[in-house]
Amino acid sequence: MYFPFDVYSSDKSIFYPKDTWITIPTAQLDTEFFLPVWVDEGDYQVYFRTIAENAPSDFTTQPSANLNLTHHVATDIEPVEVIGRVYDFQITDIADYNWETVFRTQKGNAAASGASYWTGLRDIDGGVRGNALPYTLPIAPGKHPIQGYKNAAVKTGYHFKFDLKTKGNMFGAQDGISITPSFYFVNADGSGRQAVDLYYHSGERKFIRIGSPQDAEKRYVILNERLRNVPQGELQDTASYQYNHGGAQPGMSAAAYAKQYMENISKSKTWVGRLDWMLLPAGIRTLIGPKAGLPASVDAERANAAVQRWYGEYSLPSDVYVVKKGTDLAAYGRSNRLDEKSSIFLKKGFIVVNFNIETIRDGNTTRPHLQYLHAPLMNQWQLEGFARTYLDPYGKKFTLLDGDVVFYHADKSSKGDFKSQVPH
Numbered sequence: 372m373y374f375p376f377d378v379y380s381s382d383k384s385i386f387y388p389k390d391t392w393i394t395i396p397t398a399q400l401d402t403e404f405f406l407p408v409w410v411d412e413g414d415y416q417v418y419f420r421t422i423a424e425n426a427p428s429d430f431t432t433q434p435s436a437n438l439n440l441t442h443h444v445a446t447d448i449e450p451v452e453v454i455g456r457v458y459d460f461q462i463t464d465i466a467d468y469n470w471e472t473v474f475r476t477q478k479g480n481a482a483a484s485g486a487s488y489w490t491g492l493r494d495i496d497g498g499v500r501g502n503a504l505p506y507t508l509p510i511a512p513g514k515h516p517i518q519g520y521k522n523a524a525v526k527t528g529y530h531f532k533f534d535l536k537t538k539g540n541m542f543g544a545q546d547g548i549s550i551t552p553s554f555y556f557v558n559a560d561g562s563g564r565q566a567v568d569l570y571y572h573s574g575e576r577k578f579i580r581i582g583s584p585q586d587a588e589k590r591y592v593i594l595n596e597r598l599r600n601v602p603q604g605e606l607q608d609t610a611s612y613q614y615n616h617g618g619a620q621p622g623m624s625a626a627a628y629a630k631q632y633m634e635n636i637s638k639s640k641t642w643v644g645r646l647d648w649m650l651l652p653a654g655i656r657t658l659i660g661p662k663a664g665l666p667a668s669v670d671a672e673r674a675n676a677a678v679q680r681w682y683g684e685y686s687l688p689s690d691v692y693v694v695k696k697g698t699d700l701a702a703y704g705r706s707n708r709l710d711e712k713s714s715i716f717l718k719k720g721f722i723v724v725n726f727n728i729e730t731i732r733d734g735n736t737t738r739p740h741l742q743y744l745h746a747p748l749m750n751q752w753q754l755e756g757f758a759r760t761y762l763d764p765y766g767k768k769f770t771l772l773d774g775d776v777v778f779y780h781a782d783k784s785s786k787g788d789f790k791s792q793v794p795h
Contacts, residue, residue: 372402373418376453377669379405386666392420408660408677409669412453412540419447455539457548457730457741458495458751462488462510462776464598466686467529468788469520470510483600488514491756500755508757509723509771511778513764521764524721524778528689528785531777532599534682537730537741542612542658542676545734548651550644552685553774554581555723556693556781561769566696567717571688578692578700578709582647590644592684594655595637599682605657606637612658612672643683650731651681685724689784693717721778728774744773 372393379386381403387393395402420432426443433442463483464474476482488508494500505514510531515523525531535548557564569581579585595601610632611625612618619628641654660678665671694700694715703715729739744752752773759771 373420374404375415375417376410377407377666379407381405388666388668406453407669407674408538409674410453412455415451415453417449417451419449421445455537455541455730455741456495456751457535457537457728457743458755460490460508460533460535460726460728460743460752460776462508462531462533463600464532465510465525465529466531467523467525467785469523470515470525473516481597481600486516489755490752491758493754493756495751495755497754497756509775509777511721511761511763511769513761524780526783526785526787527687527691527722527779527781530684530686532682532684533776534680535728535743536659537679537681538677539741540732541679541730542656543733544653545732546653546656547731547734548681548683549729549731549736549739550649550651550683550685551727551729552647552649553725553727554693555725555772556717556720557723557769557778558720559767561763561767563720564723564770567693567722568696568698568700569687569722570692570694570700571690578704580700586646588646588688589642590646590649590685591640592643592651592655592682593638593640594657594682595633601637601657601682603633605659605680606633608659608662608675609657610637612676615672646688649683649685650736651683655682656680657682687722687724687779689786691722691779691784693722693781718782720781722781723772723775724777724779725772725774726776 372395373391374387374389374393376389377387383405421444422430423437423443430443431441432444432446434446437443437445471478473486474484476484486506488506488510489500489502491507492500492502505516510525512522512524515521537548554567554569555564556567570578571581573579573588576585593599595606607629610629613632614625614628641652643649643651643655657680658676658678659680660675662671662675665674690711692711694717698715700709700715703709707713707715727745728743730741732740744750750773757773759773761769761771763769
């Protein structure tokens with residue numbers, strides 16, 4: 372076999388540089404190889420040949436089989452595509468005070484507890500990840516691990532932090548992660564799940580539908596934020612790569628750029644989109660590829676850039692109003708009294724936030740590259756063990772959809788945590 376790219380043996384004990392003929396014993400019908408992450412995505416041709424035992428040194432070849440006795444070698448060519456991966460979505464923090472001690476070592480402390488909520492109990496390839504229940508998505512009643520919080524979902528207005536990983540050629544300046552939220556309402560007993568539209572107020576403007584032309588709310592993320600706890604090594608490796616690939620001003624030293632990146636660039640606000648669509652750009656991406664044990668022929672920085680981690684956060688407005696999807700709220704208001712207490716709004720239950728996650732190459736948002744949920748041949752969300760049903764602490768069954776990440780209380784807002792208290 373001849374690969375036009377680097378490969379390892381399946382147990383990674385033998386490294387075969389690209390453009391190397393690899394001999395397979397005749398009696399061995401199957402052979403597995405391991406593809407390193409630094410191999411560029413794209414279309415390739417893999418070559419095969421079988422050499423007759425009596426072949427001379429100047430042998431000639433024939434495709435498929437050496438039916439002509441003058442040829443001593445049968446050959447074959449197989450086209451293959453090398454593609455990347457998008458995986459390891461996890462929620463790492465929730466700003467709601469009810470969830471603070473889940474993700475922090477103690478109240479008011481920035482130190483992370485190490486807890487996070489993964490898609491399921493399996494890893495990128497379906498193996499055991501090592502997390503345990505209740506640390507799986509979605510965040511919902513019964514997923515809080517501390518006694519006394521079994522009813523806790525998330526109050527509207529509080530954000531949740533998340534990150535995910537990609538492998539492949541996702542290290543370009545115009546590469547990013549596209550996330551399209553959709554919204555559902557489900558009754559408190561798990562019944563009646565339906566797609567919904569969400570409305571909110573902004574200043575003097577009332578009942579703005581998320582996703583409408585009037586929805587102008589902008590979302591920002593700070594990569595190196597105190598409560599995000601991005602490992603310093605990730606930031607340093609990312610700064611090093613950017614410095615060596617045109618990220619620094621001419622004449623700036625590596626040390627000066629690293630200082631600027633750590634203290635300023637990584638702490639600046641990065642615009643990531645709106646309430647109805649987000650694009651996580653290069654500014655909130657770190658590079659986490661392999662660094663140890665690399666073959667001498669492999670560029671260390673290219674290997675480091677081959678695995679990427681993307682950081683984001685999302686929230687619903689503190690006052691949000693829920694109606695069945697497609698409801699003409701303006702028409703309703705022309706014939707009914709429309710205010711925050713109108714009966715048209717769904718309140719006794721939960722708002723489910725669902726994420727459709729896709730990768731974007733070279734800024735081409737009209738043609739996503741990889742899919743987390745809707746790839747033609749696989750569903751990474753399911754491969755990682757996402758359960759499509761769950762029981763709450765009272766035994767009520769909830770039906771879930773791939774991409775469900777968080778349940779928000781439809782009738783509880785962050786504003787309720789800050790109302791002034793009058794002593795009696």
